[in-house]
Amino acid sequence: MNHEEIGHPFLAVHRSMGEQIHALLKSNEVLHSHISPVEHGDDFIAFPLRSVDFSELLKNEISAITNQPLRLIKRTPHVMEKVDPHERIQEVVKHWLKQLAPNEALADQGAFLDTLPYKWERLGELILFPSGSFGQNILTETSKEEQHNLWGAIASALNATSVGIQSPIAKDRVRSSQAVLLHGTSHVNFIDHGIHYEFDACKVMFSSGNVTERRRIGSMDMTGETIVDAYAGVGYYSFPMLINAGAEHVHACEMNPPSIDGLLRGAEANGIADKITVYPGDNQNSLSQLKGIADRCHLGLLPSSEAVWGMCLQALKTKGGWLHVHMNVKEEEIGDWKANTIHQFQSLSDTMGLGFSIRGDHLERVKWYAPHVRHVVFDVECRPYES
Numbered sequence: 001m002n003h004e005e006i007g008h009p010f011l012a013v014h015r016s017m018g019e020q021i022h023a024l025l026k027s028n029e030v031l032h033s034h035i036s037p038v039e040h041g042d043d044f045i046a047f048p049l050r051s052v053d054f055s056e057l058l059k060n061e062i063s064a065i066t067n068q069p070l071r072l073i074k075r076t077p078h079v080m081e082k083v084d085p086h087e088r089i090q091e092v093v094k095h096w097l098k099q100l101a102p103n104e105a106l107a108d109q110g111a112f113l114d115t116l117p118y119k120w121e122r123l124g125e126l127i128l129f130p131s132g133s134f135g136q137n138i139l140t141e142t143s144k145e146e147q148h149n150l151w152g153a154i155a156s157a158l159n160a161t162s163v164g165i166q167s168p169i170a171k172d173r174v175r176s177s178q179a180v181l182l183h184g185t186s187h188v189n190f191i192d193h194g195i196h197y198e199f200d201a202c203k204v205m206f207s208s209g210n211v212t213e214r215r216r217i218g219s220m221d222m223t224g225e226t227i228v229d230a231y232a233g234v235g236y237y238s239f240p241m242l243i244n245a246g247a248e249h250v251h252a253c254e255m256n257p258p259s260i261d262g263l264l265r266g267a268e269a270n271g272i273a274d275k276i277t278v279y280p281g282d283n284q285n286s287l288s289q290l291k292g293i294a295d296r297c298h299l300g301l302l303p304s305s306e307a308v309w310g311m312c313l314q315a316l317k318t319k320g321g322w323l324h325v326h327m328n329v330k331e332e333e334i335g336d337w338k339a340n341t342i343h344q345f346q347s348l349s350d351t352m353g354l355g356f357s358i359r360g361d362h363l364e365r366v367k368w369y370a371p372h373v374r375h376v377v378f379d380v381e382c383r384p385y386e387s
């Protein structure tokens with residue numbers, strides 16, 4: 001028996017017709033979707049078939065295209081890795097459920113399978129699943145060792161080493177992360193659009209959803225500018241301003257020690273440690289040391305950064321500059337909020353005798369923060385009145 005008679009049935013065709021035959025087999029549901037096509041000699045490619053028992057009409061159509069009788073061969077099948085990562089999680093979990101000791105079998109496996117997540121956030125080697133994923137019972141009805149096996153298998157199914165569950169960001173002043181680590185380490189280290197970030201994801205929030213705003217800020221021309229970042233975090237905006245927008249120096253205010261740690265590590269990893277001065281502690285104190293030095297202030301705190309609007313105006317050079325004001329605003333109130341914000345900055349400038357004329361420029365809708373509530377960033381220009 002030669003090797004062409006053992007194994008799974010494949011249809012071999014000349015490479016030049018590969019694409020056309022592949023499409024034909026697929027549309028007629030004859031192609032086996034879980035087995036990889038294989039090379040056959042130098043010039044042929046062989047497609048895995050669900051069965052050799054398909055219609056004479058299709059066989060004739062294939063022969064007409066290839067201009068030769070059907071060339072059916074048998075080969076050892078190589079099962080393709082499932083491309084849909086949700087399916088990969090499902091497979092891992094089903095396998096794990098089968099291996100549970102009888103006294104640990106989950107009471108309602110169907111309900112558990114229904115809670116498997118379809119989406120998640122990846123921070124380097126750590127996968128953070130949305131809260132509510134994997135049901136609740138799993139933590140109470142199975143042993144620590146079984147849980148360890150499950151999380152480890154899920155991590156490797158997603159090509160990661162660590163997994164955790166995301167929780168809403170704390171409403172405390174430092175907007176702490178409340179993610180819970182299930183396996184591995186919460187110390188993450190990754191590159192996002194060419195920029196290194198490094199921090200403890202269970203202590204510090206990182207909003208992957210703000211990627212468009214990080215890119216927008218990075219695409220501005222800040223060549224040679226001095227920036228005050230009033231809420232620097234782990235460098236979400238400070239780094240793109242220095243690395244992509246060409247800013248010369250960032251004065252970064254940050255009060256949360258784990259965020260400061262991430263900010264310093266990230267600055268080092270990006271090779272820009274000499275371009276950032278970190279001001280630990282409450283920006284109510286640090287901003288008072290930063291008067292008249294900035295071309296631009298970044299005010300990235302939600303729900304509002306209003307507490308430092310006056311101090312950020314004072315931080316601008318006498319020739320004026322830009323403010324990037326983050327805020328949560330109800331969609332239908334955005335127009336009023338813009339007018340009100342310009343009015344407020346104008347009154348602050350007048351009261352403090354700064355002599356700026358305030359102009360609203362672009363308003364960026366970053367993302368939905370809650371139903372009907374948008375996270376927006378308002379670009380505000382402040383320039384001395386023309387005399």
Ligand SMILES: C[S@@+](CC[C@H](N)C(=O)[O-])C[C@H]1O[C@@H](n2cnc3c(N)ncnc32)[C@H](O)[C@@H]1O
Nearest residue numbers: 174175207210231233254255256259282283300
């Ligand atoms: C919400 S984070 C920035 C998140 C970022 N906007 C993002 O898109 O992922 C705001 C940062 O401001 C810091 N912060 C809040 N209030 C502060 C204050 N009064 N002084 C200094 N830092 C403060 C928090 O510790 C936090 O790291």
